Amino acid sequence: xxxxxxxxxxxxxxxxxxxxxxxxxxxxxxxxxxxxxxxxxxxxxxxxxxxxxxxxxxxxxxxxxxxxxxxxxxxxxxxxxxxxxxxxxxxxxxxxxxxxxxxxxxxxxxxxxxxxxxxxxxxxxxxxxxxxxxxxxxxxxxxxxxxxxxxxxxxxxxxxxxxxxxxxxxxxxxxxx
Amino acid sequence: xxxxxxxxxxxxxxxxxxxxxxxxxxxxxxxxxxxxxxxxxxxxxxxxxxxxxxxxxxxxxxxxxxxxxxxxxxxxxxxxxxxxxxxxxxxxxxxxxxxxxxxxxxxxxxxxxxxxxxxxxxxxxxxxxxxxxxxxxxxxxxxxxxxxxxxxxxxxxxxxxxxxxxxxxxxxxxxxxxxxxxxxxxx
Numbered sequence: 279x280x281x282x283x284x285x286x287x288x289x290x291x292x293x294x295x296x297x298x299x300x301x302x303x304x305x306x307x308x309x310x311x312x313x314x315x316x317x318x319x320x321x322x323x324x325x326x327x328x329x330x331x332x333x334x335x336x337x338x339x340x341x342x343x344x345x346x347x348x349x350x351x352x353x354x355x356x357x358x359x360x361x362x363x364x365x366x367x368x369x370x371x372x373x374x375x376x377x378x379x380x381x382x383x384x385x386x387x388x389x390x391x392x393x394x395x396x397x398x399x400x401x402x403x404x405x406x407x408x409x410x411x412x413x414x415x416x417x418x419x420x421x422x423x424x425x426x427x428x429x430x431x432x433x434x435x436x437x438x439x440x441x442x443x444x445x446x447x448x449x450x451x452x453x454x455x
Numbered sequence: 456x457x458x459x460x461x462x463x464x465x466x467x468x469x470x471x472x473x474x475x476x477x478x479x480x481x482x483x484x485x486x487x488x489x490x491x492x493x494x495x496x497x498x499x500x501x502x503x504x505x506x507x508x509x510x511x512x513x514x515x516x517x518x519x520x521x522x523x524x525x526x527x528x529x530x531x532x533x534x535x536x537x538x539x540x541x542x543x544x545x546x547x548x549x550x551x552x553x554x555x556x557x558x559x560x561x562x563x564x565x566x567x568x569x570x571x572x573x574x575x576x577x578x579x580x581x582x583x584x585x586x587x588x589x590x591x592x593x594x595x596x597x598x599x600x601x602x603x604x605x606x607x608x609x610x611x612x613x614x615x616x617x618x619x620x621x622x623x624x625x626x627x628x629x630x631x632x633x634x635x636x637x638x639x640x641x642x
Binding site: 285286288289290292293295317320321323324325327328329330331333334335336337340341343344345347348349351352 | 471474475478479482483484485486487490491496499500503504507508511576577579580583595598599600605620623624627628630631632634
């Protein structure tokens, strides 16, 4: 038997994974190889050292800390859902408030009656008009890309700031309770 | 249905109190694994908390056919392995060890000499473990402190059984080289 094979068998023996035949082979090798015998004794010493080390007990506060963190996370989640709902609600209300005004504008300019009374031709013309508006907007966007990006960033920053204020307010209210 | 299965089901439904019972039942195995992996009490406490939070978040994906302990230890060991890989310095100094001494489950013996001997042995074990790679460290810890079979270690660490066998052998050879003295064990 080679020494590297004997070394693997030593590990298997420590894990009680060596059958009788291989155990006998290992012992036979150890009886004739001083280097492997020395390694086996070192491995046994190591095994004894590790096996004698007890399980380390968890601190008593661990459960309370875990549950407190879970509770905090749950509060934050509720605050985020609350603020998102608030923002969506506000946007919906704004759209609903603007809808009659938009319809009045379309009526005043004659677009709404034309849409209602006109046939497919009106629809085609309207689509052509929308296409023209779209192209104009694209040209404008090319020119105004940088200012628009800045404006969007400002909008995002404002939304984020409002969101943080809302989350902070909810946290303070929860903590006060 | 066992109490634990029921608690797991309730925790999956969002019952934090049921999850609290699971934390109580498994806090020592989880904490001990984190301590053996990371080498100090403060980090182990933080890691154990994080492992439980991750377990709570992933509870819906838990397969009840699998032992809960094995699933939980898998989350803990992977978290600790990631943490160790992020860490530049893995060596635990004796001073650090003494500053945050954890409690042992075995004897609460007040004998000062025994306490000193236990502390020295503990420090030595942690120094030995710190010389191993994170995955080898997890393999050795699961083998010695949890009495896991090769198959259980393989499942916990997402390795093959032969990889577990060779990692254990390699780790033992490396550790045995550094172990001095204590040659009184008979063949």
